[in-house]
Amino acid sequence: MDYALHLADNALILGQRNAEWCGHGPVLEEDLALANHSLDLIGQARLLYQWVAEHRADGSTEDSLAYFRDPHAFLNFTLLELPHTTALAPSARADRDYAVTIARNFLFSSYMVLVWEVLQYHPEPRLAAIAAKSLKEVRYHWQHAADWLIRLGDGTPASHDKAQAAVDFLMPYTQEFWCEWPAAKHALPDTQDMQTAWWTMVNEVLSEACLRLPEAKGHVTQGVHGIHSEHMSYLLAEMQSLARQHPGATW
Amino acid sequence: MSDPPALAQPLPWGPLALPVGDAEEVAIWTLLESVCDPEIPVLSLREIGVLRAVNATPPVWQLWITPTYNGCPAMSQMKEDLLAAMQQAGKQAEVLTGLAPAWSSDWITASGKEKLRAYGIAPPHALAQQAGTQRIRLAPKMDSARIACPQCHSLDTTETSPFGSTACKAMYKCLACAEPFDYFKPY
Numbered sequence: 305m306d307y308a309l310h311l312a313d314n315a316l317i318l319g320q321r322n323a324e325w326c327g328h329g330p331v332l333e334e335d336l337a338l339a340n341h342s343l344d345l346i347g348q349a350r351l352l353y354q355w356v357a358e359h360r361a362d363g364s365t366e367d368s369l370a371y372f373r374d375p376h377a378f379l380n381f382t383l384l385e386l387p388h389t390t391a392l393a394p395s396a397r398a399d400r401d402y403a404v405t406i407a408r409n410f411l412f413s414s415y416m417v418l419v420w421e422v423l424q425y426h427p428e429p430r431l432a433a434i435a436a437k438s439l440k441e442v443r444y445h446w447q448h449a450a451d452w453l454i455r456l457g458d459g460t461p462a463s464h465d466k467a468q469a470a471v472d473f474l475m476p477y478t479q480e481f482w483c484e485w486p487a488a489k490h491a492l493p494d495t496q497d498m499q500t501a502w503w504t505m506v507n508e509v510l511s512e513a514c515l516r517l518p519e520a521k522g523h524v525t526q527g528v529h530g531i532h533s534e535h536m537s538y539l540l541a542e543m544q545s546l547a548r549q550h551p552g553a554t555w
Numbered sequence: 556m557s558d559p560p561a562l563a564q565p566l567p568w569g570p571l572a573l574p575v576g577d578a579e580e581v582a583i584w585t586l587l588e589s590v591c592d593p594e595i596p597v598l599s600l601r602e603i604g605v606l607r608a609v610n611a612t613p614p615v616w617q618l619w620i621t622p623t624y625n626g627c628p629a630m631s632q633m634k635e636d637l638l639a640a641m642q643q644a645g646k647q648a649e650v651l652t653g654l655a656p657a658w659s660s661d662w663i664t665a666s667g668k669e670k671l672r673a674y675g676i677a678p679p680h681a682l683a684q685q686a687g688t689q690r691i692r693l694a695p696k697m698d699s700a701r702i703a704c705p706q707c708h709s710l711d712t713t714e715t716s717p718f719g720s721t722a723c724k725a726m727y728k729c730l731a732c733a734e735p736f737d738y739f740k741p742y
Binding site: 327333334336337341343344345346347348351429430432433434436437438440441444447448449451555 | 628653715716
């Protein structure tokens with residue numbers, strides 16, 4: 305169940321981050337695209353939270369899992385909580401860089417295409433059903449991100465440099481995709497082939513985008529163990545404050 | 556908040572043409588033809604492939620629906636509309652949500668596709684069966700040349716955005732009549 309929670313947290317946190325573009329997109333079409341993207345992710349998160357809540361049978365609900373847990377209880381990858389900036393940013397309110405949004409969506413959706421492909425055959429029918437539906441969505445997200453990464457990387461010198469900086473900045477965080485922890489090991493027993501396939505997918509698009517493939521090295525983040533960056537609390541504060549001020553509110 | 560999905564059994568696959576099932580079930584299906592997609596009010600929930608099964612479990616009818624997209628915000632509205640239609644006909648009903656098999660735009664019936672076109676939304680192209688198993692390797696450009704404008708039927712159209720007003724639609728424009736239009740994505 306920790307793995308289902310991890311998948312749900314991934315979807316919710318990236319959904320929340322990308323929804324920050326709502327009303328602020330670089331162009332209207334991208335504003336819509338990111339809002340749609342977030343809607344899909346939050347939909348996936350809801351299905352997974354509902355499942356986790358039922359399994360826990362301790363009064364948890366999808367809402368309590370999303371709004372009433374603190375940062376250390378979230379098991380999402382650190383990559384997904386980072387603000388849309390390349391340099392170390394003081395807060396989520398710093399200027400947003402669309403290249404970071406696109407590069408992150410690309411790196412993560414490349415990974416999730418592979419994950420959902422495996423999980424759609426999972427022996428637990430509930431997870432398999434969620435995976436089969438989510439796979440369709442993440443393929444579309446992947447297309448969108450890959451398309452834009454190529455457009456940015458193979459665009460003007462300025463867009464190329466920003467795209468390269470974004471990929472360089474985010475790549476070390478992808479190491480967390482492959483770190484072994486018990487719940488993931490159980491759900492995805494063999495990540496070796498997956499890792500090879502991921503690098504191939506990423507490399508193909510980066511080379512078409514005229515971008516250099518950076519190494520994934522350095523500090524390995526620990527989001528899956530609930531150890532998050534300083535950005536996580538800001539993100540949760542914004543997302544959870546309304547529900548916490550008015551617990552149980554409905555409309 | 557919608558109820559969590561149930562997985563009693565896999566739901567039927569593919570488009571559902573009337574009549575379905577025995578006389579009693581056909582009566583329910585016919586009754587529910589009046590319940591339309593809240594976003595596309597010309598299409599019944601059967602025609603769009605969301606209403607998948609009606610099961611008699613006396614005295615209650617079980618109505619099985621499946622979401623188009625995981626985050627589709629219209630699901631709770633659809634559920635309420637179905638229950639209201641049943642109540643009006645004096646039937647007891649519950650609405651259950653299934654997830655498997657995953658909804659596909661291939662399940663929109665032929666008449667549903669015609670209604671979409673007449674409503675101004677270009678219907679989806681049929682999805683190749685292998686699409687579910689094939690990994691997308693490079694960003695393939697959508698073959699926008701083959702999407703006919705629902706206004707003037709020209710094939711000279713182009714995609715303006717892969718995401719549109721709802722999760723299930725993309726935005727296109729016609730280069731012949733210059734009208735923008737929605738395209739229901741093949742999914």
